[in-house]
Amino acid sequence: MKEFVYQGPDTGPEQGAVHWEAPSNIALVKYWGKHGNQLPMNPSLSFTLDACHTRTRLEFFQSGGSMPVEVLLDGQPAPSFEPKIRQFLERALPFQPFLKGYGFRVHTHNSFPHSSGIASSASGMAALALCLMDLERLFAPGLSAGQFRRKASFLARLGSGSAARSVDGGLVLWGTHPGLEGSSDAYGVPYPEKVHPVFQDYHDTILLVDKGEKAVSSTVGHGLMDGHPFAGARFEQARQNLDRLGPVLAAGDLDGFVDLVESEALTLHAMMLSSSPSFILMKPGTLAILEKLRAFRKTSGHPVCFTLDAGANVHVLYPAASREAVYPFIQEALLEHCHQGHHICDRVGRGARRLAGAGS
Ligand code: PMV
Numbered sequence: 001m002k003e004f005v006y007q008g009p010d011t012g013p014e015q016g017a018v019h020w021e022a023p024s025n026i027a028l029v030k031y032w033g034k035h036g037n038q039l040p041m042n043p044s045l046s047f048t049l050d051a052c053h054t055r056t057r058l059e060f061f062q063s064g065g066s067m068p069v070e071v072l073l074d075g076q077p078a079p080s081f082e083p084k085i086r087q088f089l090e091r092a093l094p095f096q097p098f099l100k101g102y103g104f105r106v107h108t109h110n111s112f113p114h115s116s117g118i119a120s121s122a123s124g125m126a127a128l129a130l131c132l133m134d135l136e137r138l139f140a141p142g143l144s145a146g147q148f149r150r151k152a153s154f155l156a157r158l159g160s161g162s163a164a165r166s167v168d169g170g171l172v173l174w175g176t177h178p179g180l181e182g183s184s185d186a187y188g189v190p191y192p193e194k195v196h197p198v199f200q201d202y203h204d205t206i207l208l209v210d211k212g213e214k215a216v217s218s219t220v221g222h223g224l225m226d227g228h229p230f231a232g233a234r235f236e237q238a239r240q241n242l243d244r245l246g247p248v249l250a251a252g253d254l255d256g257f258v259d260l261v262e263s264e265a266l267t268l269h270a271m272m273l274s275s276s277p278s279f280i281l282m283k284p285g286t287l288a289i290l291e292k293l294r295a296f297r298k299t300s301g302h303p304v305c306f307t308l309d310a311g312a313n314v315h316v317l318y319p320a321a322s323r324e325a326v327y328p329f330i331q332e333a334l335l336e337h338c339h340q341g342h343h344i345c346d347r348v349g350r351g352a353r354r355l356a357g358a359g360s
Helices: 079-095 097-101 121-139 145-159 161-165 218-223 231-251 254-273 284-300 320-337
Strands: 015-029 044-062 069-073 102-110 171-174 188-190 203-207 305-308 314-318 343-347
Touching: 015 121, 015 161, 015 231, 015 254, 015 305, 044 121, 044 161, 044 203, 044 231, 069 079, 079 097, 079 102, 079 121, 079 145, 097 102, 097 121, 102 121, 121 145, 121 161, 145 161, 145 188, 161 171, 203 320, 231 254, 254 305, 284 305, 284 314, 284 320, 314 320, 320 343
Parallel strands: 069 102
Antiparallel strands: 015 044, 044 102, 044 171, 044 343, 171 188, 203 314, 203 343, 305 314
16 A cells, blocks of 8 residues: 555645545445455446536645544535544545645535435545545646546545445446456456447436435445355355456346346345344335336346345446336336435446636
8 A cells, every 4th residue: 555655745735625526336246345444355346327426625724733624515514424524534644644734624515315315425435535636636746647546546445445436437346356457455447358338328227215324334234244154155256246247248248237237236135134133225115126127127128137235226227228118117117116206317427527616
């Protein structure tokens, strides 16, 4: 991790602001189980999303050493977010010692509703990490674009593991894996193998079945894999699935994609169903959606599939060419299982971007 310790000049701007947008992501091969300092037990691979993102404007001002933090969500003070952001800054500090001299005001906005049950930690931590890297660039302007993005992903990971996959666009790989060049447990990288164009604008319609608080926090969830009787087999399965996905992604093999992606989603839930304590994160509406979706796939022949994160919401994945058949089906048959019909039409996106108007 030495390469990420800042070693440049120690004088920087007195005050200023930086502004970034970072996307959410949905894992195809899931990360569940970690060790050490936010390191994954297995490699994971995700689609970067587009419509679901966080915009963060970070104001910084020299403050004499105590790192005061104030957080505003949609312009309103949000003190409940401050401990998590302070913890993130403490974790970044060994790699960016210059942070110590500053105070921060964090203005943040999520494109998706805060109470939607969609985790904002990946996009939120990535947006903040990119802001911190922009501040670093004001100290040491020589960073290459690659170094900038790699360290941003590295810092984002310290805030939330899956945030490491919310910097780059397309398909993002996080976790060392033999044969996948450049892969690292420390940060996410663009998936380095051939990807068929069908996956470049894949659609993800997110069905908001339950908008409540997560029943199991990430910290508790990952902890459930410590001593889990199936943990070793699961981590090995994830590695094998990543290998099996390679030719599927290269060839545009949509049947192979459906099989692997659904199996990964169900295995994630199977791990929670069989852990101690155990958690049932699907709701009746989740199961109804999965059953209807499989029946639709069978009768229509469209290669539509689902994936899940650690909750009741369903991500419906399909190629752009199937949109005209799949979206009406979603509207007619699936939205009745969503909280007030709520859903988000998303698709694969191009990754984080710097926004104008930072005023620095
Ligand atoms: O980034 P975390 O610690 O909140 O973990 C997220 C884990 C899953 O979303 C369930 C799976 C994944 O790979 O994103």
